[in-house]
Each structure stands twice: as structure tokens, then as C-alpha cells.
Amino acid sequence: MAVERLREIVFIAVRTLFAQIEGGRVRCESEATLQLHLGRVITTVGDLALVHPRETFSIELEKPLPGAKRGRIDIWFRLTSADDRECRCAIELKFFKKANQREPNNRYEVFKDIARLECCKDVADLGFMLVATDHPHYVDQEVYSPDTQDFDLRHGKSYLAGRQMVYRTPKxxxxxxTLTHDYNFTWTDATSQLRYMLLEVTPDLVV
Known part of the structure; x- marks a missing residue:
């Protein structure tokens, strides 16, 4: 039940944020502003989810993972129940602008972040990968180069657990x-300019 509450907080917060972007209440022109505003909305939704006087909610941005070279989690939050049981959620974000011209590398970075989420069982019970973009190449490009086609998260595509993805350029x-779970990629029309994909990831490993 606690994980369901985390999932509901994320779903409500993401929908609310992109509604605010579409309505003009907030502007998101970078990954940093997306992270900041999503953290703000999650804080509000998380606080509203508390129903018992002893329940608590806490959130961190750029939470470092323990251990060498494991990086940081973009958004991490925790619900603590009235009987002191904790349930934790980790979210990785990507915000890709068409003008940046890094599309193949960016697709690789999404799968790298999914792999990180799969390996953070020590700090999270539930994970999400959120990708937003104004570039249709991530969503419905007809074909990718053979060198980078393994890293494919287009709408309607899927990944089967255990399949190795290789970046085949000279450098x-x-x-x-290689990921440990199956994934199906579904993109949502978020605003008149942006589309986003919210992918649930189950953390079950620790590196």
C-alpha cells in the first residue's frame, strides 16, 4: 500500500506540472528547471497525502548514492508511516531540447539512468524515469542509425530484459x-510543444 501511495504522488505531480507548463503558470527551459518545479509539486502532493499526525514526508534533490562512482538521484522522496515504516522513491529526469543536437548520446543516457535506478535498491523501493522533449526524433523517428539503434525508446517500442545494447560508433x-527488466515505452502529449515519457522502474539490485 505504501508503494501505491508513492506511485500516486508521482502520477499526480507529473500531470500537474505539465498542466502548469501548458497553462503558462511555469516555464521549463532546462532540465534544472524541470527538476526544481517537479520537486516543488511533489512536495505539495506528498504533504497532502499525509493523513495521520505521525506520518512524515521528506524530499531531496541530487541525492548522492552511497559507494564510489554511483552518481546522484535527481529527485528522491520518502514517506514514513505512523508506525515508522519507510517507503522511498527515486526519480531520474531528462529534458532534451531539439536545439542541443545530441540525440544519439541522449538516448544512451536515458538507458544509463534506467540502469542506475535498477541498481538503487539500497535507497529506493520504487523508481521512475521521466523524459521530456520538444524533439520528435526521440518519440517517432522512422529509423535510427545502425550504430545507435540499440538505444531505442520511441513510442510503442519495447526492451526485453537481458538484451545488451551497444554503441557501435568508432568512439x-x-x-x-544491459537492463534486468522488460520495458514498454509510451509517450504522452504533454503540451503543445512537449511530449513526455514516465517509465516505472523496479529497483532490485545494489552495486
Missing amino acids: PHGPPI
Whole structure:
């Protein structure tokens, strides 16, 4: 039940944020502003989810993962129940602008973040990968280059657990990536300019 509450907080917060963007209440022109505003909305929704006087909610941005070279989680929050049981959620964000011209590398970075979420069981019970973009190449490009086609998160595509993804350029952007779960990629029309994908990830490993 606690994980369901975390999931509901994320769903409500993401829908609310993109509604505010579409309505003009907030402007998101970078990943940093997306992170800031989503953290703000999650804080509000999380506080409203508390019903018992002993329940607590806490949130961190850029939470460092324990251990060498594990990086940071963009948004992390926790609900503590009246009997002191904790349930934790980790969210990774990507915000890709068409003008940045880094599309193949960016697709790789999404899968790298999904892999990080799968490996943060020590700090999270539930994870989400949120990707927003104004560039249709991430969503419905007809074909990708054979060198980078493994890293495919277009609308309607899927990934099967255990399949190794390789960046085949002469100077690869990074090492091969293999995920432990199946994934189906679904993009939502968020605003007149942006589309987003909210992908649930189950953390079940610790590196």
C-alpha cells in the first residue's frame, strides 16, 4: 500500500506540472528547471497525502548514492508511516531540447539512468524515469542509425530484459548497457510543444 501511495504522488505531480507548463503558470527551459518545479509539486502532493499526525514526508534533490562512482538521484522522496515504516522513491529526469543536437548520446543516457535506478535498491523501493522533449526524433523517428539503434525508446517500442545494447560508433559514448527488466515505452502529449515519457522502474539490485 505504501508503494501505491508513492506511485500516486508521482502520477499526480507529473500531470500537474505539465498542466502548469501548458497553462503558462511555469516555464521549463532546462532540465534544472524541470527538476526544481517537479520537486516543488511533489512536495505539495506528498504533504497532502499525509493523513495521520505521525506520518512524515521528506524530499531531496541530487541525492548522492552511497559507494564510489554511483552518481546522484535527481529527485528522491520518502514517506514514513505512523508506525515508522519507510517507503522511498527515486526519480531520474531528462529534458532534451531539439536545439542541443545530441540525440544519439541522449538516448544512451536515458538507458544509463534506467540502469542506475535498477541498481538503487539500497535507497529506493520504487523508481521512475521521466523524459521530456520538444524533439520528435526521440518519440517517432522512422529509423535510427545502425550504430545507435540499440538505444531505442520511441513510442510503442519495447526492451526485453537481458538484451545488451551497444554503441557501435568508432568512439562509443559509453560501454554496453544491459537492463534486468522488460520495458514498454509510451509517450504522452504533454503540451503543445512537449511530449513526455514516465517509465516505472523496479529497483532490485545494489552495486
